[in-house]
Amino acid sequence: MFLVVGLGNPGEQYVRNRHNVGFQCLSYLAQRHGLAFNEKQHRARLATGVIRGQRVVLAKPFTYMNDSGLAVAALVRWYKLDPATHLLVIYDDLDLPFGTIRLRPGGSAGGQRGVQSIIQHLGTQQFPRLRVGIGRPPAGWDAKDYVLSNWTRAEEAALPELYARVADAVETVLGEGLAAAMNRFNVAPRDELRPPANEPSC
Template identity: 50%
Template sequence: MKVIVGLGNPGREYSATRHNVGFMVVDELARRWGVSDWRRRHEAEVAEYRGAEAVLLVKPQTYMNLSGRAVGEIARWYKLAAEDIIVVFDDLDLPVGRLRLRMKGSSGGHRGIESILAQLGADTFARVRVGIGRPPQGWATADYVLSKFTPDEAPLIEQAIVRAADAVETILKDGLNKAMNAFNK
């Protein structure tokens, strides 16, 4: 089984914000795969897809900074290694719409990833980072990540969500190295 975790914050008020890009990508995968049976388990919204292998789509409902609680519970319940997990999340250090895939590494200051690292005790999960850009001068980071995309950014992020879903499908089908070669441009 593979687990695809999209990071975000629960609640309608956060649904279209920069910090919820991970949820948006998981929703795009669910749409593509015809998955609509979401259930609340392990402090997350989860849905299962049966393709070549079972894939669990996960949207933690613990708020971003505690995302690891849900991911850790799921990993323990299904007896998964960190390598079976793909995490999709927003990244301030990438321009809006840019993707970066990688295996291993630090959190880069992302609190959701910090929480996952602490719960898994390993850094060997695949990451699909989706660029949301840096805050404008005078903006607090917390306010920025909880803001909506501007009209100019909307088409870029819509394309990035589609490409990030393509990247996840490539990881599942061909592995992370091929996906990195295709999407880290």
Template identity: 50%
Template structure:
């Protein structure tokens, strides 16, 4: 189990306003929230092929990155940051959307396969293996005949946005728990949560 506190936190997504609120950009959304919460300004950094910022928060230096290479070349941007600062792949925490989890679920892991996610395929290729922590944000599978690409590049319904808001808030807590108490503690605390169920139950009036 990886016990090193993350030194680089990366959110996956696609650049451009047309992708800003899509399911595939959950990683970008979470990095933006962390940057705002920690008071870290983000700006385009050409040498990293992405939007990057660094600052001090929670007692240490934090680096945030949103690759602007488009999803299937995310690894290029992350590799550039690792090489520049001489960081180990195990010190990276990747934040990204996952169709294999329903909306409302988070899943922290210390390593693992790409699971069909093109951004993670690129990262595994450029980082030389699967041994780096990741936080998966569930977006659910497409319903009916809807295609996968249309699903991940589509927006959230008003009902889904309510769950997403809770997910992003909880994901911020999960990242901070990783930094303060380590990945194993964060996994035990946040992996069992189902925010979608919790919200739906809260909406049911008592009899």
């Protein structure tokens, strides 16, 4: 059993926010494999099935981002999982350019409140994560306002390819392991995933 968690905020007003890219990527992955988020457990919406021969639980915590650890820790305990080997968390990262993804086996939260909550409630930093770059805010923007704003039109056009690459990376983790996925996907994105700078949000 493998737990794949996407981070975000519940509610229609947040659906297209940059901060919800974890939810968005998980929805794409579930749709690709014909899975539906029709279960609720431990403050999360769940989709269960098999991906690359691995039984999986896809989870979207509905605790709001800053309390994501409440749901994640409860699910890890319920399924009796070792977070270092059977948990993968997908979330947005301001410090990566839009379109860049990075896999890593553990480490600090890097200022991401949802990951900070997970570390706090698991009691460990050692769990794999997949960071999805959303880029830095334009000059004059507050970081909080930026992450809670919607994608630009140019970003929207590039999202299907980004979601597909994230799904490919998750599938590789499940089928071949984290090291193989890191070797394959921790590379710079192609130029077409980089939207024009300073375009206003949708």
